[in-house]
Amino acid sequence: MKIVYMSLTGQTQKFVSKLGMDSLRITMDNSFQTINEPYIVIAPTYDIEVTEILNDFIETADNQSYLRGVCGSGNLNFSELYCFTAKDLAKAYQVPLLLNFEFQGTLNDVNIVKEKVNEIGSTESSSSR
Ligand SMILES: Cc1cc2nc3c(=O)[nH]c(=O)nc-3n(C[C@H](O)[C@H](O)[C@H](O)COP(=O)(O)O)c2cc1C
Numbered sequence: 067m068k069i070v071y072m073s074l075t076g077q078t079q080k081f082v083s084k085l086g087m088d089s090l091r092i093t094m095d096n097s098f099q100t101i102n103e104p105y106i107v108i109a110p111t112y113d114i115e116v117t118e119i120l121n122d123f124i125e126t127a128d129n130q131s132y133l134r135g136v137c138g139s140g141n142l143n144f145s146e147l148y149c150f151t152a153k154d155l156a157k158a159y160q161v162p163l164l165l166n167f168e169f170q171g172t173l174n175d176v177n178i179v180k181e182k183v184n185e186i187g188s189t190e191s192s193s194s195r
Pocket of ligand 1: 073076110
């Protein structure tokens with residue numbers, strides 16, 4: 067499972083590095099590249115004008131068919147807007163919202179995401195047998 071993410075101020079980047087998994091950082095320069103393996107998206111929370119490179123990536127070629135879930139990084143001070151980017155992505159592409167966490171996440175957040183990724187991976191390998 068690959069981790070696909072974007073990060074403007076480095077918080078999501080720090081979370082992803084703690085996962086220790088194969089990852090791909092989306093920027094304006096590579097948002098239309100194709101992927102041919104399962105992945106989850108980890109999205110920081112900003113206005114759609116900022117995060118739409120993630121939509122561009124997901125909607126490129128067959129990329130959406132490999133999307134398995136979404137996580138959000140945000141700030142609880144935004145109250146009802148907390149992690150809306152991840153919530154919107156999960157809804158738009160009908161995949162599970164795996165976890166929302168603040169900033170670079172805690173060790174517990176890292177472990178939860180690792181566990182969920184493992185669960186998804188093992189479901190896939192048993193259904194392909
Ligand atoms: C201009 C701006 C707008 C933000 N808007 C929201 C928001 O609406 N909801 C939220 O949960 N977090 C919001 N955040 C917090 C960021 O999403 C959060 O700090 C995140 O960890 C940043 O990730 P990054 O450093 O990987 O870009 C905002 C931050 C900035 C600077």
